[in-house]
Amino acid sequence: MTAQTRILELRAELDQHNYRYYVLDEPSVPDAEYDRLFRELQALEAEHPELVTPDSPTQRVGGAALSAFTQVRHEVPMLSLGNAFEENDLREFDRRVVEGLDLPTGDLFGAGVAVDYSCEPKLDGLAVSLLYRDGLLVQGATRGDGTTGEDISVNVRTIRNVPLKLQGKGWPAVLEVRGEVFMSKEGFERLNAAQAEIGGKTFANPRNAAAGSLRQLDSKITASRPLEFCCYGVGQVSEAIADTHIGTLEKLKGWGMPISRELRHAAGIKECLDYYRDIGERRNALPYEIDGVVFKVNSLASQRELGFRAREPRWAIAHKFPAMEELTEVLDVEFQVGRTGAVTPVARLKPVKVAGVTVANATLHNMDEVARLGVMIGDTVIIRRAGDVIPQVMQVVTERRPADARAVHIPTQCPVCGSQVERTQLVKRSKGKETVSEGAVYRCVGRLACRAQLKQAIIHYVSRRAMDIEGLGEKSVEQLVDEGLIASPADLYRLKFEDIVDLEGFAEVSSNKLLAAIADSKRPSLARFIYALGIPDVGEETAKVLARSLGSLQRVMVALPQVLTYLPDIGLEVAHEIHNFFEDEHNRSVIAQLLENGLQLQEEGELAAEFAASTTLAGLIAKLDIPSVGPTGAEKLVAKLQSLERIIAADGIDLRQALAAKQADAVREFFLVESNQALARSVEAQLREFGMHWESEKKVAQGLPLAGQTWVLTGSLERMSRDVAKDKLESLGAKVAGSVSAKTHCVVAGPGAGSKLAKATELGLRVLDEDAFVAFLSEQGIAV
Ligand code: IVH
16 A cells, blocks of 8 residues: 555544544544554654645644734624523514514414524634635634634644544535634633643633634644634535525534534524523533523524624524623632631622622632732632632732732731641652642641631531531531630530530530430541541541551551552652641640540551552662662662662662662662661661561452452442442442443442443343342441
8 A cells, every 4th residue: 555545544534533523422433543543644744744735634733833813804794693681682582583584473362483493502712714615624714803803724723623624525615614612611621720830821711711722823832722613603605505504504514513512493482491591500511611502593594584783693692691700809808717727818809799699708729829810909800600619719800900909918827816827838759859848828837726727627527427426517516616615526525414505506405416426426437537537638538548558546647658658549748747647746635535535446457458568668669769760670679689778788889780870879879868768767667567578578469358349339228328338338448439330340229220220230240239238248247
């Protein structure tokens, strides 16, 4: 086969995969296969530059930067749409359409004629025109003022789902496609995170990000941004395509053009309203942002009959959703103290309605965010409320900054307890050195002496997923703290009937109930207890890992940060948080009091076998981060020298027998530093003390009975909640997943189980009903 034939074959195949992926939403090959074909094409084209054509899928990389965009005149003007904000506006629009088309209106005996409308989401991006001549993309332009736009041909070519060449046949020789260029919510988040990482410009919303990415003189930047295109109509065409709007879009789809998956027919305005409500409910779950829906008269003949009024078609209207963004003023910035002492700036706003809800506060997260936004007290800001998330300050409108605007300063003392406020430190280890840098978070050092932290700590301690003490709501905790009845979680266990019965909302029965609930909570599992302590950055999962791996509170309390980093998903930063928490005198004394007050931890035991097996000497050496010594180097070193002491004592000659000269020197240099020797020795000593033996290196992890298995829970269980069932399975070492696949070991199906059960049966997996599950648990020694 000649290179030319193969190149054509590869392009056709890649185009087809693209079409399946972007237009039909039915990917046909794994990404890796696509990448392989793509690289093959790139390589062939590099060998034969004369065979490169502009429609090749490799040509989406952008070109030389421009100094300015040239202007493009739109043969058919790019118009805008009239807006409907309320149902009535939409009924008015429909009435005008019915009248304009001279259709019978509703009378006493009938509902009149239902106009055939098309419904599409109104994407929040930028309008773009794409010109195809003989099926090839020859020009891309912005809308501009509707008559003249800017030539962004090179930029649009970099958008993955814009066809460089139309497929199939029957397209008009001249075809101008119109649609929206936008950025998905996920793409926007990813871009902003990447920009923040490199200290670049972040964007207030996906629309701004799309605009900023598309109108780049350097198209290579556009190429690196996650832009997408969605077609919603045509401009100039050399011949008619179809009789209806939907018919037109469907033809375009067949030629490879991405159109909205939400495109629907509606018979009459009532169905339009149904569509609006339905998509409104799903708005937050859509992968892209929409600011409303667009209704268009479907028949193109009717569209022509209706024509235009000023710059808007009489046959289409945008039905807007309530805005998610509004402008308001920052009246003040206050500081809230959370459970871990984090002092968080909160903007007090002039109350404003955003998408139907009055917003008066917005979190500013931390001082880095305040600096990034450059927000000052008195500023006018754009705030945004999306879904259920807390309102966010997106951007400062600097032009509106008043002369008396005040800078935001972090208080030096805690606004609640007056203790010192300190900036957190971030510990990173690389190239054998631990570096400490400033974190974004400031903390009140008052710990449980700070009433704000104490209240939050107790609220967390008693919460359902922690110690699960029922009958103690936030208000009651506040009262108990404010009345001086409790000063730490340990004091809960000393509460007496007389202490609570007089509190607001408590009577005899509820006081007794609370005391019983407190008494009942005295036998938590180790994992629950660790979680309940509220160690910064330690959620339920991390608590489980700590409990399962180290087996006892004692070991968790003394574990060195380097030892903790052996555990799955614990990095050095979290390891330091855990270590610091248990180093703190006050925390240690609270834990001691809890145990004195009768708390008995359950499920304490030995060091987990998996953990013992993972703590190899080579692993320890690799963790020390000696420059240029990775896991392989560490293995070689251990194979040769066998023990830590011999490695520490080894001279250059010994080391060079195991390692390359550069690595050998690095090891020597590292262990010449006293503190490095001491660190390695203390980590080793602790691992030994925990019962770990270097001899266990080769041994395979024995683990728990369900170690390595994945279970799925579905349907409802009567004898226990799903959370409880999950805990029990996890205590046996199983992973509990949300969906069934061929890798699932067993499915527990209660009444009402649906598609997951069906899939399990189809795959021939082991399925247990609740009785069988309970029997299985009791075989494993777990009571229900
Ligand atoms: S139709 C003559 N359909 O909304 C009709 N526009 O204010 C031209 N837009 O500039 C537009 N989604 O950028 C149409 N499904 C959709 C749309 C849509 C978003 C934007 C478009 C246009 C603006 C109209």
